[in-house]
Amino acid sequence: MTTLDTGQQTAPRASFFNDPVIRGVIYQVVVAALIISFILWIIGNTAANLAAQNKTTGFDFLWRTAGFDISFSLLPWSRASYYWEAFLVGLLNTVLVAVVGIFFATILGFTIGIARLSTNFIVSSLATIYIEVIRNIPLLLQLFFWYFAVLKAMPAVRNSFELPFDSFINQRGIMIPRPIPDEQFGFVWLGLALAVIGVVVLRYWAKKRLEATGQRFPVFLTSVAILFGVTAFVFWISGASVAFEIPVLERFNFRGGLQLPPEFVALAFGLTIYTAAFIAETVRAGIQAVNHGQTEAAASLGLKDADRLRLVIVPQAMRVIIPPLTSQYLNLTKNSSLGAAIGYPELVNVFAGTSLNQTGRAIECIAIVMLVYLTFSLLTSAIMNWYNARVKLVER
Amino acid sequence: MQKAFVSIAVAASLGLGATAAQAAILDDVKAKGYIQCGVTGGVAGFSAPDSNNVWTGIEVDYCRAMAAAIFNDADAVRFTSLTSQERFTALSAGEVDVLSRTTTWTMSRDTQLGISFVGTMFYDGQGFMVRVEDGIESALDLSGAAICIESGTTTELNAADYFAANGMEFNTVVFVDQDEVVKAYEDGRCDVYTTDSSALAAERSKFANPDDHIILPEIISKEPLGPVVRAGDTQWFNIARWTYFALLEAEELGVSSANVDEQLGSDNPAIKRLLGVEGEFGAPLGLDNAWAYQIIKLVGNYAETYERNVGPDTPIGLERGLNALWRDGGIQYAPPIR
DSSP states (O other): OHHHHHHTSSSOOOOGGGOHHHHHHHHHHHHHHHHHHHHHHHHHHHHHHHHHTTBOOSSGGGGSBOOSOOSSOSSOOOTTOBHHHHHHHHHHHHHHHHHHHHHHHHHHHHHHHHHHTOSSHHHHHHHHHHHHHHHTSOHHHHHHIIIIIHHHHSOOGGGOEEETTTEEEETTEEEEOEEEEOTTHHHHHHHHHHHHHHHHHHHHHHHHHHHHHOOOOOHHHHHHHHHHHHHHHHHHHHTOOEEEEOOEEOSSSEESSEEEOHHHHHHHHHHHHHHHHHHHHHHHHHHHTSOHHHHHHHHHTTOOHHHIIIIIIHHHHHHHHHHHHHHHHHHHHHHGGGGGGGTOOOHHHIIIIIIHHHHOOHHHHHHHHHHHHHHHHHHHHHHHHHHHHHHSOOOO | OHHHHHHHHHHHHHHHHHGGGGSOHHHHHHHHTSEEEEEOSOBTTTBEEOTTSOEESHHHHHHHHHHHHHHSOTTOEEEEEOOTTTHHHHHHTTSOSEEOSSOBOOHHHHHHBSEEEOOOSEEEOEEEEEEGGGTOOSGGGOTTOOEEEETTSHHHHHHHHHHHHTTOOOOEEEESSHHHHHHHHHTTSOSEEEEEHHHHHHHHHHSSOGGGEEEOSOOOSOEEEOOEEETTOHHHHHHHHHHHHHHHHHHHHTOOTTTHHHHTTOOOHHHHHHTTSSSOOSGGGTSOTTHHHHHHHHTOOHHHHHHHHTSTTSSSOOOOGGGSBGGGTSOBOOOOOO
C-alpha cells in the first residue's frame, strides 16, 4: 500500500470514480452489457413469439417445388424448379442489373462530371441541370416514369418498330437476333485470348522502352489493330461461322432471338441515370480537389496535355473519388431492389416477395436476403478498398 | 457480429410487434377501443375507399360487423391497406387484429402460417381478362401470351398449374402492388390480366371503356375468400366466426337492418335466440347478449351487404351464384345458433 502511494505522488491521485482509465473501462463494460442483453432479449423474444404463433420454421422449404413462374431468368426455370433455384434466379437477376447499371453509370457519370467543369457555358450548364434535376427526384418515381411512361409510348406487338438487323422494339421489350456460333468458333476465342496476351506484352515492352530510351510507341492504335486483326484473321482461316436466330412474330409476341424485357431495360436505365448524377458530382469534386499548381508543374516538366491528365491529375483525383464512388456502387446495388415495384424479378421480388409469401417463412427469407446484400456490400467495398490502397498517395 | 445484426433487424421487425399477440385479443381490442382490420389497397366492392374516403365493400362490412358486435358501433374500426405480400406478416405480427382481404383459404396457409381461416365470406374462382380486339375466346388460346399477376397470391400458382396441365407456354410479369398490375395491363405490357373473377369484374368496372375488355368463360380454380385471424386465441376466433354466421343466419331468418327492431318481438325461437331475447349466447364470446342484434341493426345481414357492394345492381354486377344461401341453390350455410 505504502509503496503504491509513494509511486503515485507525482500525479495527485483522483478519486476512484474520477479516474479517466477506470471510467473508460466502466463505460465500455456497461455499453457492451447493454448491447449483449439487447441481442439476447431480441433472440429470445423472437423464438418465444414464433413458438406462440404456431408457425412452421426452418430452411427445409428451399428443397420444395416452387410452382410459380419467373418471367426473366438467366438459368433454366420451370414451375417444377425448387425454391433454392428461385433464390439463384433472383440473385443472378440482381447481379445482372447491378453490373450493367454500374458499368453505364460510371461511363455516364465521368462524362457528365467532366462536362460540368467544361469552359463551354452550354455544356457545363446542361450538366448542372441534369445533376440537379435527377438527384432531387426520388428514384422510385423515376423508375415508375421510365417504366410506365416509356411503356405507353412503345408500339403494340403487331406495330413493332423495326430496327436494322432484324431487331424490334415494342411493349414487350427489345428483341434482337441471337448469335449461334458453330463448333469452329472455339478457335476464334483462342485467337482473341492470344491477342489479349500479345497486347499485355506489348504494353509492358513499350513502357520499358519509354523508361530506357524516352522513345514513345503508339501503344493504343497497335493494341486495337492486334485485337481486331488477329481475331478476324483466325475467324477467316478457321472457317468459323455464326448463324443468327431471328425473332419471329407469333400470335402474341416474337419468339426466338434474345429478348430484353422492358422491366429490365427500365430498371437498368433508371439506375444508370440516377446514380450517374451522383457519380458526376463525385468526379467533379475529385478533379477540383487537385491543386491547379499540379497542372502547371506538370506542364513545366514538358508533359503533353493528355499525359498531364493521365499521369498527374487523374491519379490524384482518384484518391478523392474512389471512397464516395464505392458508396455509389453499393447504393446502386441496393437500389436495384426497387425493381420489385416495376415487375423486374430480382432477389427481393422473387425471394423476399413471392417465395416468402408462398411459404410463409418470413424470418428465413428476409435473413437470407439481408445476408446477400451484406455480402454484396462487403465484396464491393473490399474490391474498392484494394483499388483505393493501390492509388492512394504514397508518403515517403 | 454480422449474424447478430441480422437477427436483431429481423427480430425487431417481427418479434417486437408480436408481443401484443400474447394477451387475449378481445381484451386488447376493448382497451384500445377499435378493431384494426387489414384490407386491400382498393378492390371495388370488396374493400375500397368511396368518394367520401369512407371504406366500403363486403369485406369492410365484415369488419364493421365485428365492431358492431363488440362495441355496438360499426365505425369502431381502423383500416390498414396491405399488399398480398404483407398481409400474413402483418396479421401474425399483430399489426392487424383481423385480415379481411380477398384471401384464399388453402391448406398450407391454414396449417403453416400460424393463422386460422374463419369461413368463406365469398366463393370465388380465378379467371382471365383480355382485350376484345385480340379476339381470344378461350383460356386455352393463351399459350405464349404475356400475363400480368400480383405477387404472393394463389393466382400465381394456379395459373402456373393450369398452363402446365394444358401444355401451354407460360409467360408472366409479376408486380408487388395490384395497382401496378392493372396499370401494366391497361398500358399493353400484358395481353392478359388474371386474378379472382370477382376482382376482375371490379377492376373492369373502373376502366375507361369496360366494354373493350372481356372475362373469359374458364374459371380455373376454387378461391374461397374469407377473413383470417391469428391462431391460438379461441375466443377471438369464435367472435370472428360467429359474426360471419350471424350475417348468414339473419338472412336465412329474414331479419334485416330494416326490420330488426320489429323482429325483437317475434315469436320464432330461432330469431329470439339470434337477437338475444332468449338464451345466453353473448357471454361465452365475451360479448353483450345483443351482439347479433347490433350487427344486423348497424350493418345488415349477408344479403344486404352483398347487394349493396357487389350485387347485380352495382357496377360490379355479380349474381349470387355459389354465394346464395343453401336453400336458394348456393353453398352459404351457417350452423344453428342454439
